[in-house]
Amino acid sequence: MSLDVKLAASTWLWMSPFATENAPELFSTIKKLGYDAVELAIEDPKLIDAKKIKEYLSNYGLRATVCGAFGETRDLTNDDEGFRKVGLEYIEDCLEIASILEAGFFAGPMYSAVGKARLVSAEQKKREWERAVMGLQKASDMAQRRGLQLAVEPLNRFESDLINDVDDVLKLINDINHAAANVCLDMFHMNIEEPDPESAITKVGSKLTHMQVSENHRGTPGSGGANWGAYYRGLKKIGYRGVVSxxxxxxxxxxxxxxxxxxxxxxxxQDDFAKEGHDFLKKWINGDYK
Structure with a gap:
C-alpha cells in the first residue's frame, strides 16, 4: 500500500536566498518535474511578497510549505536578549508569510542558532533550555492566532547541542505544552542520530507535522545508504498524510x-537532482523502496 503524501522540493536545492522574482521560473520547473508542492526556505522575509507568491503558486497548481533559516542572530537561547528578540521577530515574519500562503505550519530548528554546538555546563544548558521553551511558547501563541502550527526540527550533534533526536524534541514539545507546538523530522539528521528510524517516527506519532527527506550524504534520494524502508514503515504506521519534501x-x-x-x-x-529524486520518491511512496 502506498503512502498518502504530497511530494515537494526545497528552494534551497536551486538557490539561496529565495526571492519573489525567482518564483515564476522555479515554480514552473518544479511543476514540470511532477511535484505537488514547493518548500519555501525563507532566509530574508523582506525578499518575499507573499501575495505575489500565492498568485504564482496558484498559476502553477502548487501548494507551499515554509521553513526557516536560523543564523547566529536568530537565537532564542542566546545570553543577549537582543538576539532572542530578533529570533522571535523573524519567526513571526515567517508565520505571517505562511499564513498568507495557507501553508499550515512553519518548520525549522527555531529553538537556537544552527551551528551552536558546544560543551557547556549543566547550569548553562538549563538556562538555554528554559529560554527555548519560553520563546517557543510565545511563538506557538503567534502560530495559533494565525491557525498555524510550529514544526520544530531536531539537528544532528554537529549543528546543535540542544535538540538532536526525537527524545530531545519530544521533551521540548512537552515542556512547551502548547497545542500549536509539533515536530518536523529531517532524514539527514536522523541518519546520524537515530539508530532505529522506524521506531523514532512511531514515537513522534501524531506530533509529526512535516517530513524532510535526504540521503545520508545529502545527495539524490536513492543514491546513498539511507534505510528508506525504515522511513516508509514508520510513516505508514503513524498514518502520516502530510508533505514529504x-x-x-x-x-x-x-x-x-x-x-x-x-x-x-x-x-x-540541480534539475537532474530534482528529477531523479522525484522518480525515486514516486516508487518509494508506492512501497518499492528496496
Missing part, C-alpha cells in the same frame, strides 16, 4: 555551501 542544497552558492558543507554536485544539474 526533499531538502538538499546547491553548491553554486558559496555562502550556503560553506554552511552545509556541500562542496560538489550530486547530479549533472
Amino acid at each position: 526533499i531538502e538538499s542544497f546547491t553548491p553554486e552558492n558559496q555562502e550556503l555551501a560553506a554552511a552545509v558543507c556541500i562542496w560538489k554536485r550530486f547530479a549533472a544539474s
Whole structure:
C-alpha cells in the first residue's frame, strides 16, 4: 500500500536566498518535474511578497510549505536578549508569510542558532533550555492566532547541542505544552542520530507535522545508504498524510555551501537532482523502496 503524501522540493536545492522574482521560473520547473508542492526556505522575509507568491503558486497548481533559516542572530537561547528578540521577530515574519500562503505550519530548528554546538555546563544548558521553551511558547501563541502550527526540527550533534533526536524534541514539545507546538523530522539528521528510524517516527506519532527527506550524504534520494524502508514503515504506521519534501542544497552558492558543507554536485544539474529524486520518491511512496 502506498503512502498518502504530497511530494515537494526545497528552494534551497536551486538557490539561496529565495526571492519573489525567482518564483515564476522555479515554480514552473518544479511543476514540470511532477511535484505537488514547493518548500519555501525563507532566509530574508523582506525578499518575499507573499501575495505575489500565492498568485504564482496558484498559476502553477502548487501548494507551499515554509521553513526557516536560523543564523547566529536568530537565537532564542542566546545570553543577549537582543538576539532572542530578533529570533522571535523573524519567526513571526515567517508565520505571517505562511499564513498568507495557507501553508499550515512553519518548520525549522527555531529553538537556537544552527551551528551552536558546544560543551557547556549543566547550569548553562538549563538556562538555554528554559529560554527555548519560553520563546517557543510565545511563538506557538503567534502560530495559533494565525491557525498555524510550529514544526520544530531536531539537528544532528554537529549543528546543535540542544535538540538532536526525537527524545530531545519530544521533551521540548512537552515542556512547551502548547497545542500549536509539533515536530518536523529531517532524514539527514536522523541518519546520524537515530539508530532505529522506524521506531523514532512511531514515537513522534501524531506530533509529526512535516517530513524532510535526504540521503545520508545529502545527495539524490536513492543514491546513498539511507534505510528508506525504515522511513516508509514508520510513516505508514503513524498514518502520516502530510508533505514529504526533499531538502538538499546547491553548491553554486558559496555562502550556503560553506554552511552545509556541500562542496560538489550530486547530479549533472540541480534539475537532474530534482528529477531523479522525484522518480525515486514516486516508487518509494508506492512501497518499492528496496
